[in-house]
Every structure is written in structure tokens, then in C-alpha cells.
Amino acid sequence: MSAVDRGAAVLRRGVVVTDAAHLAVVQVEGSGAAATLDRLLPCELHLYDGGARPTLLVDPDDGRVLADVTVVRAAGGTLLLADGLGAAELAARIRDAAPPGATVEVRDVRDDRVPLALHGPFAWELAAAWLGRHVIGLPPLALYTAGRAWILRYGRTGEIGYEVLVPRGAHDEEIGRLLSLGERFDLLAAPQESVDRCTLEVGGFVARRPALAALSPAELQLQWRVSARKDHVGRAALERRRAAATRRITWFHASTPIAEGLPVALDGEHVGDVLVCEPLSTGRGWGGIAGLDRRWAHAGLALETPSGPITTASAPLIEPTSRRVRVHSDTYASWHDGSSAAAPAA
């Protein structure tokens, strides 16, 4: 079993920690910050005053998705967490979007804070032991300050997840505490690829996947992150891409590995291509994403590839464990010793 396989399996049954090195985090401040972000981002920011929302950064010229962005309202400014772009490029795009005369300051939060992420059905239990029991009551996409740490609840994998920013000066001490507390949870330091696999198999988006990099929101099933009612950087390009979109990503199951890039056929007719295929985190079969002609981009179709058959399916391809864990009655220990009523039979 590879490190990625092991990380994905542990993520579905316990809790993993990752260094979230891929994540750019910037704080945007100044009297022109709100107007600048409203111009840059395609979502309606005024609807999200109470917390965080996932949105996108799109290329203004060709409408492809550049980054998976989470906008977080925080004291003293707005935080942007971006996957797919580095902080310097993100900051440049923010400054470029500033209306004439607007004052906007962009600070790389990683200069003085270090991100890490916890994911898994028992991430809440470890996070509570580490950062305090208030963490348990955090709703999805809520930002919370616990002592020195900033915590954003964001379960990208279908399991409970937290993205935590700890002060750089306290990093070693906090990591030491986390790893010590994590021993009773069999905490595993997993590669980011494990989290990416678990994200993709539940219908999530990973902006760093090369096969997805040239696609637009209409092709990626991410139109819900874009408002058709506002003007923003890249709107014209998005509209062009939407009008021209002939394909849409669709998830699939396979019993054997299917090579990425292979053509997909329906009754002998070429209807798309395989974009992603990986082992499922459950260890039972393979799952992936195909870009299919929109007419056939539906679940429940038996399709063929040169590597073998695939069957399209609705995401998620697996049932996340967190759906069955009861936070107020189950624990990692009781789940795995069989005393939790909802735990699967050993």
C-alpha cells in the first residue's frame, strides 16, 4: 500500500494531518478592499457577511479556473485561502483588480502563520482536545479563534475538516502538542495527494490537477460558485466559455484502473475522455472523472474505454464515514472497539 493509499484509508476511518503547503493565504485590508474583492471574485460577497464561502478565481482572458478560493470574513479584513495559485500571484491579481484610487493592502499570512489541516471523521475529537471543545460546535465554513490559532471548518473530503493557522513562533510547540494528543487517534501525517483523492471522489474540486486546469466552471460543475447577476473580472470570458461548453465532468466507477487521457465511448461513439482515475479510498474499486459530451454527462451509463468499462455515477462515489458518526455519543475509541451503535461491523 502506497503512502497515498494509506493516507486516504486513514482519512476515512480516523484523522490525518497535512501541512497544507499548497494553500496560499492572504489578508486583504484597506478602504478599497471590499470593492476590489467584489470586482475580482465571481460570487456575491454581500451574501456571505457571516462566514466563509467557496468561490473561484478565473482567468480573465479564457475563463478557465485558476484557483479554488475560499473567502473568509475575519476581524481586521478578509482572508482568502487559495488552492492553485501562489500568494504572490494571488496578491498581484488582487491589486490589479483594484478600482482606480482604491486603497488595498494584501499581506501574505504565511509570513507569520503556518497552515495545517486535519481531515477525518474524528478530526473534531482531536481538534477539540487540541484547541478546545468549542471547536465541536463550529458549523461548516465558520472561522474561529482558539487561543493562538485560527480555525476554519472546511471538510473538503466529505469528512469533517479544519484548516488551522498557527503563529509561526508557536508552530513547533503546537505541532508537538498535536502529535502527542494524536497518538490515541492513530493520527497519520498524510501526503496532500491523499486529501486530494478523497476530495475528488466525493465530488470536490482540486485546482492543481493538470487534467482539470484548462476547464471552465461550466465544464467543472462549478457554476454554483459564480453569480450570473454581477459584473466581475473575467465575466465576458466566462460567458463565452459557458455558451461554447460542449462537455461536462461526470464521475465514474471502474473495477480496474483506467488510464487518464483515454477516450470514452458509448455504443462505439466517442463521447469524452478520462480526466482522473484513482483507487477509491475504501480500497474497493476505482473511481474517476471523465469529461463527457453534455448530452451523455449523466449518471448510470455504461461506457467503454480501451482500459475497460466504466459506469457513470453521481458523486460522492463513496459514503463518507462522518455521515454516520454521532459527535455527541461516538468517539474514535468507541467507533473502533465496536461499542458505537452506528459503527460498521468489524
Add this chain to the structure above:
Amino acid sequence: MRADVVDRVALREELGARIRVLLVERLGVRCEPDAIDPDAALFGAGLGLDSVDAIELVVAVESELGVSLPDGDDASMILHSVSRIVDHVVAARTGGAS
């Protein structure tokens, strides 16, 4: 293309369109119906529906589409997305497993 595949896809298109309209008109989702992607998560970090919306969605699906939904965790998997709800309605109408 086989007629049964064409018919199956047409049924999914029709059901998906009806469910999108329910989401906008009955649950107040702030999107145009066409912008609600089939596999977009309806709850939590997706379209942001909550547990109160879940009750309304169950009522809307049962009354408008004529199928019953199970309780608890099984319902939450069905209500995950438009495509999942379509899976359930198709299975209920054809007597297959969802």
C-alpha cells in the same frame, strides 16, 4: 444510440430540471436553475442549505415527484445533490435499487 439509453438520459434531464426549479422556487437557492450543477453539494460548503431546508426539500421532493424518502443517514445521501435525488426518483419509479 440505443433507444433505452436515450430515454434514460431524457428522463434524467427532465427530473433534474424539475428539481432545480424546486430548489430555486421553494428553497430560495440564489442561483438560476441552470447554474445548479448536477453533482454540486446542496448542503454545507456547497449551496449552503441547512437542516431546516432539508425538511422543506423532503416535502418538496415527495409532493412534487411522487416518491417517498427514507429517514436519517440514507436520506442525507439522497439529498446530497440534484443527481443523487434523480437517482432515487428513477430507482423508485423503475423498482430498482437507488
